[in-house]
Amino acid sequence: MHETGHQAAALLGLVDSLRPEIQRAWRDIAGAERVAWRLYERWISEIVADLYSIARVGVSSTMGLMGLVSLPSAFVFRMAPDDPHPFSWIRVHLSCAFGDALYPDPQWRQLAQVWSSLYPVRLPPGKMRVIQALLATMPAFVRLVLGHRPVSLRGRALGEVLHGRDRSPDRLVRLFQEWMAERSAIPRTRPALAFAVVGQARARGLLTPEGEDRLLGRLISYWALQSTLQANARLAALPAVPYLPRPVPAAGQLARGRRPVGRPHPGGRVQAGFRTQRS
Numbered sequence: 001m002h003e004t005g006h007q008a009a010a011l012l013g014l015v016d017s018l019r020p021e022i023q024r025a026w027r028d029i030a031g032a033e034r035v036a037w038r039l040y041e042r043w044i045s046e047i048v049a050d051l052y053s054i055a056r057v058g059v060s061s062t063m064g065l066m067g068l069v070s071l072p073s074a075f076v077f078r079m080a081p082d083d084p085h086p087f088s089w090i091r092v093h094l095s096c097a098f099g100d101a102l103y104p105d106p107q108w109r110q111l112a113q114v115w116s117s118l119y120p121v122r123l124p125p126g127k128m129r130v131i132q133a134l135l136a137t138m139p140a141f142v143r144l145v146l147g148h149r150p151v152s153l154r155g156r157a158l159g160e161v162l163h164g165r166d167r168s169p170d171r172l173v174r175l176f177q178e179w180m181a182e183r184s185a186i187p188r189t190r191p192a193l194a195f196a197v198v199g200q201a202r203a204r205g206l207l208t209p210e211g212e213d214r215l216l217g218r219l220i221s222y223w224a225l226q227s228t229l230q231a232n233a234r235l236a237a238l239p240a241v242p243y244l245p246r247p248v249p250a251a252g253q254l255a256r257g258r259r260p261v262g263r264p265h266p267g268g269r270v271q272a273g274f275r276t277q278r279s
Contacts, residue, residue, distance in 0.1 A: 002049045046086065048145070066092055103163075
């Protein structure tokens with residue numbers, strides 16, 4: 001879903017339209033907060049892709065990100081000057097902040113607290129100041145991104161467009177309960193919504209890790225089978241191509257350098273029933 005977010009951002013020109021707004025935000029700011037805004041500007045392409053993922057699959061995106069970047073602390077806090085991705089520790093906090101802004105629920109703050117407890121900040125003073133500035137400016141940055149109104153959206157705010165009425169945590173829990181009451185409804189659910197439902201049920205403790213694994217495995221197998229059957233049906237519906245027999249070459253039009261056995265060529269050798277001329 002994150003990579004689809006990159007495609008959506010490119011089609012809408014979001015990165016190019018957001019950068020000038022972020023630059024205006026830090027123009028009159030000095031110190032660590034200026035550094036924080038400039039970092040947000042550098043990371044904006046990856047942040048927008050993460051935001052799209054949160055909008056489509058909800059807390060599944062944040063929990064998946066936490067699983068992906070749960071590495072030794074040296075990597076979680078690594079700030080590479082040329083990396084377009086936010087460093088892992090702040091990236092998870094950004095995911096929680098955007099999730100809470102799009103779909104308010106205590107779960108986002110709980111996830112942020114769990115992440116901070118897993119990776120307590122013990123860094124040199126310089127890096128500590130940067131992290132504190134990033135956290136302090138994060139609410140304003142989230143509001144700026146969600147309130148952004150690019151020309152491509154014809155006056156609508158980005159947050160308004162991304163918000164899905166069927167992606168709120170309570171709505172996803174109700175959908176999961178409907179699944180449990182009527183199992184035939186599960187395969188009829190669109191894939192992105194299905195991932196959102198499963199992730200939300202897992203976050204609420206309604207689904208065990210083993211149950212999540214089995215359910216997603218069955219869903220992915222079903223979608224793969226349906227995709228194959230639909231592709232075969234489309235191919236079968238294509239008009240048949242008439243068979244055209246391959247023309248037989250006329251006598252004397254054999255390929256150059258290939259002569260039937262019995263008509264030796266000077267300097268040639270016999271191979272596989274044909275005498276082949278040496279080059």
